[in-house]
Amino acid sequence: MANRQSGGSNTAGGGAQRPNGAPQNKICQFKLVLLGESAVGKSSLVLRFVKGQFHEYQESTIGAAFLTQTVMLDDTTVKFEIWDTAGQERYHSLAPMYYRGAQAAIVVYDITNQETFARAKTWVKELQRQASPNIVIALAGNKSDLSAKRMVDHDEAYAYADENGLLFMETSAKTAMNVTDIFLAIGMFL
Amino acid sequence: MDKSTSSAVSGTLGEGEEQSVLEIPLESEALAHRKQSDLQNESGFITDDNLGIIESGDGGKRESIPGGNDDADGNTFSSCVGSFGTKEEEEQQASSSDPEALTVELTKALDDLSVTTSGSESEQIQSNGVEAIRDDNDSDMSPLWRSHKHHVFILSEAGKPIYSRHGNEEKMVTFFGLLQALVSFVQSDGDTIRGVKVGETSIVFLVKSPLILVCVSQMSESISQIESHLTYFHNQILSILTAKQLQTIFEKRKNYDLRRLLSGSERLLNNLAGLIEVDPSFVLGAVRCLPLANTVRDSISQTITTVLNKHKPSVSVVFALLVTNCQLVSIVRMKKVFMHPMDLHIILNLIDSSESFKTVDSWVPICLPRFDSSGFMYAHVSYLAEDCQACLVLLTTDRNSFFPLSEAKQKIVDRLRKQNSLDAINASMNNKWPTMSYVNVPEVRHFLYKAKCRAQFVSPVLDVPYLDHNTEDEESPPEELSRDCPRAAKKISPELERLYSTYYRMHSRLHAQARPVKIIYWVDDKENWLGWNTSNFELYVALEPLIKKSAAISAVNKLINWVQKEERRIFIVHAPTF
Numbered sequence: 001m002a003n004r005q006s007g008g009s010n011t012a013g014g015g016a017q018r019p020n021g022a023p024q025n026k027i028c029q030f031k032l033v034l035l036g037e038s039a040v041g042k043s044s045l046v047l048r049f050v051k052g053q054f055h056e057y058q059e060s061t062i063g064a065a066f067l068t069q070t071v072m073l074d075d076t077t078v079k080f081e082i083w084d085t086a087g088q089e090r091y092h093s094l095a096p097m098y099y100r101g102a103q104a105a106i107v108v109y110d111i112t113n114q115e116t117f118a119r120a121k122t123w124v125k126e127l128q129r130q131a132s133p134n135i136v137i138a139l140a141g142n143k144s145d146l147s148a149k150r151m152v153d154h155d156e157a158y159a160y161a162d163e164n165g166l167l168f169m170e171t172s173a174k175t176a177m178n179v180t181d182i183f184l185a186i187g188m189f190l
Numbered sequence: 191m192d193k194s195t196s197s198a199v200s201g202t203l204g205e206g207e208e209q210s211v212l213e214i215p216l217e218s219e220a221l222a223h224r225k226q227s228d229l230q231n232e233s234g235f236i237t238d239d240n241l242g243i244i245e246s247g248d249g250g251k252r253e254s255i256p257g258g259n260d261d262a263d264g265n266t267f268s269s270c271v272g273s274f275g276t277k278e279e280e281e282q283q284a285s286s287s288d289p290e291a292l293t294v295e296l297t298k299a300l301d302d303l304s305v306t307t308s309g310s311e312s313e314q315i316q317s318n319g320v321e322a323i324r325d326d327n328d329s330d331m332s333p334l335w336r337s338h339k340h341h342v343f344i345l346s347e348a349g350k351p352i353y354s355r356h357g358n359e360e361k362m363v364t365f366f367g368l369l370q371a372l373v374s375f376v377q378s379d380g381d382t383i384r385g386v387k388v389g390e391t392s393i394v395f396l397v398k399s400p401l402i403l404v405c406v407s408q409m410s411e412s413i414s415q416i417e418s419h420l421t422y423f424h425n426q427i428l429s430i431l432t433a434k435q436l437q438t439i440f441e442k443r444k445n446y447d448l449r450r451l452l453s454g455s456e457r458l459l460n461n462l463a464g465l466i467e468v469d470p471s472f473v474l475g476a477v478r479c480l481p482l483a484n485t486v487r488d489s490i491s492q493t494i495t496t497v498l499n500k501h502k503p504s505v506s507v508v509f510a511l512l513v514t515n516c517q518l519v520s521i522v523r524m525k526k527v528f529m530h531p532m533d534l535h536i537i538l539n540l541i542d543s544s545e546s547f548k549t550v551d552s553w554v555p556i557c558l559p560r561f562d563s564s565g566f567m568y569a570h571v572s573y574l575a576e577d578c579q580a581c582l583v584l585l586t587t588d589r590n591s592f593f594p595l596s597e598a599k600q601k602i603v604d605r606l607r608k609q610n611s612l613d614a615i616n617a618s619m620n621n622k623w624p625t626m627s628y629v630n631v632p633e634v635r636h637f638l639y640k641a642k643c644r645a646q647f648v649s650p651v652l653d654v655p656y657l658d659h660n661t662e663d664e665e666s667p668p669e670e671l672s673r674d675c676p677r678a679a680k681k682i683s684p685e686l687e688r689l690y691s692t693y694y695r696m697h698s699r700l701h702a703q704a705r706p707v708k709i710i711y712w713v714d715d716k717e718n719w720l721g722w723n724t725s726n727f728e729l730y731v732a733l734e735p736l737i738k739k740s741a742a743i744s745a746v747n748k749l750i751n752w753v754q755k756e757e758r759r760i761f762i763v764h765a766p767t768f
Contacts, residue, residue: 038453038454043546047549051549058546059457059544059545059546060453060454060455060457061454061546061552062454062455062540062544062552062554063552063553063554063555063569064552064553064554065546065550065551065552065553066550066551066552066553066592066596067550067551084550086454087454088451088453088454089450089451089453090430090431090451090452091555094555094589097589097590
């Protein structure tokens with residue numbers, strides 16, 4: 001997917017785009033999947049991370065989309081292989097196909113919508129039950145720029161994440177807040 | 191028709207979970223008479239299309255009604271049905287030239303039904319509904335809503351709203367209830383409603399259990415053409431859910447709200463509606479091809495075949511398509527399988543309506559209803575490269591083969607780049623071809639030529655008078671026009687609309703089941719027109735207005751010679767197999 005990487009040169013992560021660009025480094029590669037209710041901003045988060053872009057009207061994903069992004073962490077080149085899944089109910093049965101074999105998952109909810117937080121919890125349960133036992137799960141409360149319309153309390157989500165051993169951040173694909181950070185935090189963790 | 195003498199409509203309102211049965215007496219005698227007079231009033235329409243408001247004879251002998259060209263699923267509807275009379279509607283009919291009459295009538299018909307409802311309980315439900323509609327006049331059934339020339343409504347057999355092209359279907363629950371009532375009123379008599387013609391407006395029903403699809407159109411298509419459009423909508427829904435899943439859902443729960451399962455795919459339906467309005471490929475049942483030199487196209491297809499063959503047997507691709515701007519560049523298929531043009535249109539619509547495919551590799555479950563309506567295939571969808579905006583679609587039945595297909599795709603791109611095929615594709619995409627001046631038959635202004643056995647068609651690049659340079663240039667950059675595939679978002683010029691609607695009229699005459707004609711020659715104020723249906727091709731031509739018929743015939747012959755000469759460049763003449 002050479003063309004994809006060349007398209008991602010303006011990312012926040014920066015660093016070497018090609019493994020052979022930094023021959024001395026250790027190279028790490030892992031699979032990551034994004035899960036969560038529809039319209040919480042999964043595709044927007046990935047688009048912000050991989051391309052540094054944000055679209056106010058991001059169209060809903062059909063099926064699933066695959067993207068890669070390479071970043072430098074200390075002296076390690078980390079290549080993320082990301083499955084961005086569609087959140088609609090009809091695609092639920094396909095989800096195992098994407099989280100099976102994934103080393104990390106970001107479960108996304110929308111801080112302005114309590115239901116999406118409940119849905120995120122069921123995703124976490126499903127992952128704990130069915131995904132690989134070592135999977136790193138991160139919880140992302142997206143749309144933090146809309147905190148005026150907040151319906152999910154930060155501390156409540158934090159406590160839940162803490163209880164379940166999840167990484168937790170509130171993110172905003174729109175303002176780019178914490179977007180690269182959450183991916184990097186996962187990278188560090190692994 | 192017995193049904194006109196006081197009958198019961200079993201209607202289900204969409205709102206409640208339980209069915210409410212309404213007893214609705216209709217005026218009987220007047221209705222029966224009116225139907226006769228309608229038939230006479232509307233005779234222009236009926237002779238034109240051998241369709242329309244047709245009822246079986248008073249003697250009770252049910253004639254089978256010509257079904258227009260071909261009902262795509264091979265079903266023949268048993269009969270057509272008369273209009274539904276209310277006084278208001280009759281008045282409207284008298285002044286049926288009012289193009290906005292339709293929705294007014296339906297709303298009024300609804301009012302009228304509710305007034306004549308007997309039984310206190312159902313009256314209450316109904317009058318609440320009317321109240322709701324009146325409220326909605328300010329919002330979703332506003333004058334703007336009424337002003338749209340083309341509406342599509344999809345509902346479940348229980349009357350639950352699923353989709354409305356314009357407005358919020360949720361706020362039109364009562365209106366959907368009315369549509370459902372119309373269908374079940376006719377069904378109660380063992381019959382199926384097909385269409386109602388009111389002045390310039392056609393209301394066409396397609397009952398595909400468990401769904402009901404309705405189109406209200408003021409464009410000039412015939413009823414059978416609109417039926418085929420609705421079949422595209424039905425297929426679009428099947429492609430998202432499969433026929434099997436759809437059946438299972440509604441067997442379990444008749445009142446299921448299907449919007450839950452379709453959420454996120456509204457843009458596919460909206461885009462389809464837009465394309466149907468501006469692209470003749472749906473009426474023709476054919477696709478456009480990107481013009482390419484025969485050798486270039488062959489080497490592209492060959493490359494795709496070779497690379498995918500190397501990945502066998504771990505990955506078996508059933509179809510591989512290369513597409514740009516709704517035009518087919520190449521198609522490769524497994525032996526003994528074929529892709530129906532209707533399935534092809536589903537894929538073209540999917541690509542056309544999804545910007546996000548341009549930046550990522552996607553893995554899309556899709557059901558191709560004409561290929562297999564019970565199961566999903568998986569489509570690996572990706573654009574070749576940032577410098578070549580052609581979209582490669584690899585269809586397989588194995589849901590786990592994304593990564594091998596990604597690998598194969600990259601190899602295909604590398605090889606195509608090496609052999610300069612990417613440049614050739616780009617050059618053709620940017621090239622306005624064929625222009626009418628290239629075709630060099632000065633008497634011809636525009637044409638559509640469909641090669642029947644290939645289900646492909648060609649038309650020249652739009653030019654004056656059908657292309658309004660002034661308005662189009664403002665809306666989109668010039669290269670957009672060269673693609674000659676009008677996008678859904680684009681409004682077509684009134685002249686182009688006139689061109690297409692004349693083509694469609696000819697199409698419906700050529701395909702009328704009762705009295706099909708092989709060749710049509712028309713003269714009107716602005717053009718001479720020729721429509722010609724042979725066993726090999728269909729041809730629709732707009733000719734200069736001042737030429738004689740003999741000159742027109744020789745011009746058309748020249749045009750056919752040109753098509754034959756260029757055949758290998760404008761069409762895909764052979765599709766290799768894996």
